[in-house]
Each structure stands twice: as C-alpha cells, then as structure tokens.
Amino acid sequence: MKTSLFNVSVFPLKPPYILNLTKINKSKYFSWLQCSKKLYLDLNLSERKNIRPNNRQILLDLSYQFFNKKYKNQFDKLSHEDQVDKYISNNSPFYSLGAKFVNEQLTLNYDAILFENNILNIFLVKSAIYPKNYYIRELSLQKYLLSNLLNVEIKTHLILVNKEYEFSNDEIDLSKYLNFIDCTEKVNELSSDEIALNLNKIKNEFNSDKSPETPIGTHCKNPYQCNYFEYCRSDLPDYHIEQIPNQTKDLKENLVNLEITDIKKLPDLEGISPLQKRIIESVKNSKEFISKELKDILNSLTYPMYFLDFETIISPYKIFPDTKPFEPIPCMWSLHIEKQLGVKIQGMYENKLFYDRFYKFTGEDPRRDFIEKLIESVGDSGTILIYSDFEIRIFKKIAIMFPEYKEEINLIINRCVDLLKITRNNYYHPKFKGSFSLKSVSKILTKENRYDLDFVNSGDDASRVLIDLITNNIDTNQRKQIENDLLKYAEKDTLNLVDLYKHLKSVSQFM
Ligand code: SF4
Known part of the structure; x- marks a missing residue:
C-alpha cells in the first residue's frame, strides 16, 4: 500500500458523520453533488429524509447475484479490505462486493471491485438507463480515493439497466439485463486537483456551523426536486424571477445583472418569449x-x-412479464363525465357529473382490462380532455401491445384534447407561480380538491404506492387506507380537470 487511505489530508471530517459514497438515496456525498447547502441541511435537519423507492438496493442485489454467479468458482471473494493489498501485490485475481474502507472518521463503500489481469475495476450501480454526469463525478471520487491507497491501474465502470431487456416468465438473464459501461476515459478527463478541491468543500460543509448561502437555481430540481425546495424559498419574494419559465442563458445573465429578484419590480425586458411576457x-x-x-x-x-x-x-425491475425496464405500465384510470353543457350559476357552469374508474391492485397484469373497460366507458363521441400528452403516449403503447384494439384506440386519440396546452397558450393566473402543473393550477380552484392526503399527494407518490400495492409490499394494517388515498388522489386529479375547464369556460365568456 502506498499510504493509509485515511491519512489523505482532505478528510478530517467531523465525527460522527460518515461519508458513504454508495448509499445514494441518503448519501451526504450525493447531497453535495446537488448543492452544498443541501449537504449542510441533510446533516443538520435530520428529520428531513429523502424518501424514494428503493430501486437501487434491488439493482445492487441483482448485481451481486451476477458477480457471485460469474466469478464465484473462478476467483476468491474477499470480504476483508485488508486482504486487498496482498492480493494485488501477488497479482491474484479477486472480487469484492460492498467493500468498505474505514477509519475513525470516514467510511467509503464500493459496490463491486474486481481485480483481474493486474487491473482493479471499480463498479458503481445505478438504477438508471443512461449514464449521467454526476455518476462520473461520483466514480472519479471513488477512483481518486483508491488510487491514493493502492499502487495499481484502476478502471471505472457503471452498472445500469438495459432498457431493451424484455421480462418474461423466466428468471432474469442478468448478463443481458445489466448494462456494464466502461467510464474510465470519461473519469480520467476530470482533473485530480478539481476532485481534491471538491473534497475540501465537503470537509468545510461538515465542519461548518452555518448553512452556506447557496442561491436557488436549476440544481434544485436536478437530478431530483430537492427536499428543501420550499424551505429555501420561504424568505423569497412571492413572485421570484425563478418563476419565469424556459430562461435562456442571455435572459439569466440579464436578470443577474439587474440584481432584481422580484418579478413585480422588473423593468420591461427585451427578447423574451410571449409566454414569459404574459407571466x-x-x-x-x-x-x-x-x-x-x-x-x-x-x-x-x-x-x-x-x-x-x-x-x-x-x-427498473420486473413487475409483470412482457414488459421492459422503465416502461410505463398503465394500471389505473379516472374518468369524470359531463353529458351536456351545465347551467350557469354565479358565473360558473354547474352540471351533474358522472364518475367512472378502473384499478386492479391484485397483482394480476391490469393492462388488457384497463383498455377494454376504458373503450367501453368513453363511448364513441364527445371530447376527451387530458392534461399533457402523457395519456396519448400511453394509448399509443397500448395499441402496440394489443393490436386488436388499435382502431378503437386511434379513434379515442383523435377525440383527445390537451387542456394543458390550451391553458398554457391562453390563460395565466399569478398564483400559478410560473408552473402549469395540475397541482399549481388547482391553487385557483375549489379548496375541496386540494392535494392533502396522508399517503398520496403527487404522481410520484401514486406510482410508488401502486407498485407497493400490486407487489403486496405494504403493511396490511395500512393497506386499506393507502388504497383509499390512491383512489381519492386519482379522483381529485380529474375533478381538478373538470374545475379548470369550468373556470376557463366562465372567464372566457367575458372576452
Ligand atoms: S432547494 Fe436548492 S438551494 Fe436549497 S438545498 Fe436544495 S438544492 Fe440547495
């Protein structure tokens, strides 16, 4: 060994915090990748947890299965990191899963390490299809740390999911399902000075008593919406310039130079889009x-x-056969029906609404019933209002799955009208705060439809809870309430659509 890894001068981290490079969902390192303030808040506001589906752990388990199957009878499997140096010195191949290098201040995890032909290969597992820049940054840090410890050539790899893999009733073929990507060249492009500097930044955040004054920005939603999104905006003007959508580089620079953060105080701006101007x-x-x-x-x-x-x-993993990783699988629909134009009461069109829905939480593949029941419920005439083109994209996928319904599906698609597009092009309310999501838009609608359920309040929640219900990965005592919340959430979504339509209809009459 060259030196003890943990004598590397950039790591006098304040105990008891542990830098765990591979636990991405709660990783302090990952926090830093998004924003140094997030890292600080994660360390100091521990009650705020990032709750995301545990897809990475499943992928990690599958990757471990792959390594064990492929290398178990060929190479030694090392379970103690202190053996690594000896094996490398003797040029003896080995592999190690979840290797952990520890000193009193720091723990580093490596998903998989394989030493073969005098090269040490580091593998980082991600529940994703495409490599992202921050994976490369994470790998570069892993490599940097090991290269300070070991005298050996190091190659770096990602293990992602092959999006073309088709799940069947058979056991998964891991050699085809997992997608191994050699990132050595990309990782080597990053300078070690920059990596050391970044590590120093992490150290400073760990030692600081004060939250860094990181400005909000696009990083707050990249790669995920940050847990502190609202928190970091609590002292900002109600109408912050961030709410101006689709800002070009020039516009951003212009706004920075103006040093104005409140939209209300902006002078007239040149070169902005009609939507930005309208907002x-x-x-x-x-x-x-x-x-x-x-x-x-x-x-x-x-x-x-x-x-x-x-x-x-x-x-990313198998829920039903005849699907591919990350392919959207339609499981539920919600449908409100207004049979004729309502009567105008206090400026709003009121009418009797009918409600229909489909769901199947039993664990059986819902796709055929989903489309058959929907074809029956939407009849053959009338406008079908949707919000975004998501439903059309799903209809097109279903038409490929069940070609016998292609014609009927195409007729339904032709009746679909995107109320998001209509709203975006023709209406804006200051309370939207730059967002046309149904959740933002619903702020101007009736209070009864607000999203305030215990378990499901967003599309992400709905998707996660649906998987849990279908795979029966749920506390039996909570199952009924979660099912009810999910059904109510779906109903609220279409009820908001009805209310938005009614609102637009009534305000448009004055023009
Ligand atoms: S909301 Fe933005 S600025 Fe605040 S901690 Fe998160 S990423 Fe950083």
Whole structure:
C-alpha cells in the first residue's frame, strides 16, 4: 500500500458523520453533488429524509447475484479490505462486493471491485438507463480515493439497466439485463486537483456551523426536486424571477445583472418569449391573462365531455412479464363525465357529473382490462380532455401491445384534447407561480380538491404506492387506507380537470 487511505489530508471530517459514497438515496456525498447547502441541511435537519423507492438496493442485489454467479468458482471473494493489498501485490485475481474502507472518521463503500489481469475495476450501480454526469463525478471520487491507497491501474465502470431487456416468465438473464459501461476515459478527463478541491468543500460543509448561502437555481430540481425546495424559498419574494419559465442563458445573465429578484419590480425586458411576457405582465398587473381565442377554442369542444387521467407504474425491475425496464405500465384510470353543457350559476357552469374508474391492485397484469373497460366507458363521441400528452403516449403503447384494439384506440386519440396546452397558450393566473402543473393550477380552484392526503399527494407518490400495492409490499394494517388515498388522489386529479375547464369556460365568456 502506498499510504493509509485515511491519512489523505482532505478528510478530517467531523465525527460522527460518515461519508458513504454508495448509499445514494441518503448519501451526504450525493447531497453535495446537488448543492452544498443541501449537504449542510441533510446533516443538520435530520428529520428531513429523502424518501424514494428503493430501486437501487434491488439493482445492487441483482448485481451481486451476477458477480457471485460469474466469478464465484473462478476467483476468491474477499470480504476483508485488508486482504486487498496482498492480493494485488501477488497479482491474484479477486472480487469484492460492498467493500468498505474505514477509519475513525470516514467510511467509503464500493459496490463491486474486481481485480483481474493486474487491473482493479471499480463498479458503481445505478438504477438508471443512461449514464449521467454526476455518476462520473461520483466514480472519479471513488477512483481518486483508491488510487491514493493502492499502487495499481484502476478502471471505472457503471452498472445500469438495459432498457431493451424484455421480462418474461423466466428468471432474469442478468448478463443481458445489466448494462456494464466502461467510464474510465470519461473519469480520467476530470482533473485530480478539481476532485481534491471538491473534497475540501465537503470537509468545510461538515465542519461548518452555518448553512452556506447557496442561491436557488436549476440544481434544485436536478437530478431530483430537492427536499428543501420550499424551505429555501420561504424568505423569497412571492413572485421570484425563478418563476419565469424556459430562461435562456442571455435572459439569466440579464436578470443577474439587474440584481432584481422580484418579478413585480422588473423593468420591461427585451427578447423574451410571449409566454414569459404574459407571466411577467400578469404578475406586475396582479391580473389573470385570458386570450381572445380561449372562448372559441372551448366552444369547439363537444359534449359529452370526458375528463381522463391515467396512473402508471415505472420500474427498473420486473413487475409483470412482457414488459421492459422503465416502461410505463398503465394500471389505473379516472374518468369524470359531463353529458351536456351545465347551467350557469354565479358565473360558473354547474352540471351533474358522472364518475367512472378502473384499478386492479391484485397483482394480476391490469393492462388488457384497463383498455377494454376504458373503450367501453368513453363511448364513441364527445371530447376527451387530458392534461399533457402523457395519456396519448400511453394509448399509443397500448395499441402496440394489443393490436386488436388499435382502431378503437386511434379513434379515442383523435377525440383527445390537451387542456394543458390550451391553458398554457391562453390563460395565466399569478398564483400559478410560473408552473402549469395540475397541482399549481388547482391553487385557483375549489379548496375541496386540494392535494392533502396522508399517503398520496403527487404522481410520484401514486406510482410508488401502486407498485407497493400490486407487489403486496405494504403493511396490511395500512393497506386499506393507502388504497383509499390512491383512489381519492386519482379522483381529485380529474375533478381538478373538470374545475379548470369550468373556470376557463366562465372567464372566457367575458372576452
Ligand atoms: S432547494 Fe436548492 S438551494 Fe436549497 S438545498 Fe436544495 S438544492 Fe440547495
């Protein structure tokens, strides 16, 4: 060994914190990759946990299975890191899973290590299809640390999921399901000075008593929306310039130079898009924007009117045969139906609503029943309002799965109208705060439809809970409540769609 890994000068981290490089979901290292303030908050506001599905652990287990199957009878499997140096010195091949290098201040985990032909290969497992820059940064740090410890050539690899793999009733073929990507060249492009500097930054965050003053930015949503998203915005103006969507580099620079963070205080800006202009003006005038065209667009929709929303699951591992990793699997739909134009009461069109839905939590493949029941429920005439083109994309996938329904599905697609597109192009309310998500839009609608359930309050929650219900990975005492929450959530989504339509219809009459 060259030296003790843990004498590396950049690591006098404050105990009891442990830097665990591989536990990405709660990793302090990962926090730092998104933002140094997030790292600080993760360390100091421990009650705020990032709860995400445990896909990585499943992938890690499958990767371990792969290594054990492939190398068990060929190479020694090392379970103690102190054997590593001896094996490398003797040029004896080995592999090690979940190797942990420890000193009193720091623990480093490596998903898999394989020493073969005098080369040490580091493998980092991610529940993803495509390599991302921050995986390369994570690998570069792993390599940097080991190269300070061991005198050996090191290659770095990612283990991802092969999106083309087809699940069947047979056992998974791991050699085809796992996607091994050699990242050595990319990792080597990063300079070790930069890595050492980054490590020093991490050290400073660990030792600091004060939260860093990191400004909010695009990193707050990349790669995931940060847990502290609202927290970091609590002292900002209600209408922060961040709410101006699709900012180009020039616009960002312009806004930084102006040193104004409140949209209300912005001067007239040049070179902005019609949507950006509309949002800024709407906020500055505290007035909703309603286009002249909105009335005609809504009047062109035909009754009976359907309001449709799908819930799907997306999983890297097998839930049903005849699916691929990360392929959206349609499992539930919610449908409100208004058979004719309502009567105007206090400026709003009121009418009797009918409700229909489909779900199957039994663990059987729901896809055929999903489409058969939907075809029956939407009949053959009337507009079907959806919010985004997601449902159309799913319909197209279902048409490939069940070609016998292709014709009927195409007729349904032709009746679909995207209310998100209509809203984005023709309406804005300052309370949207730059977002057209149904959740943001619902803020101007009736209070009864707000998302305030215990278990399901977002599409992500719905997808995660659906997987848990279908795979029966759920506490039996909570199952009924979770099922009810999920059904209520789906119903709220389409009810919000109805209310948005009614709101647009009533405000457009004044134009
Ligand atoms: S919300 Fe943004 S600025 Fe705040 S901790 Fe998260 S990533 Fe950092």
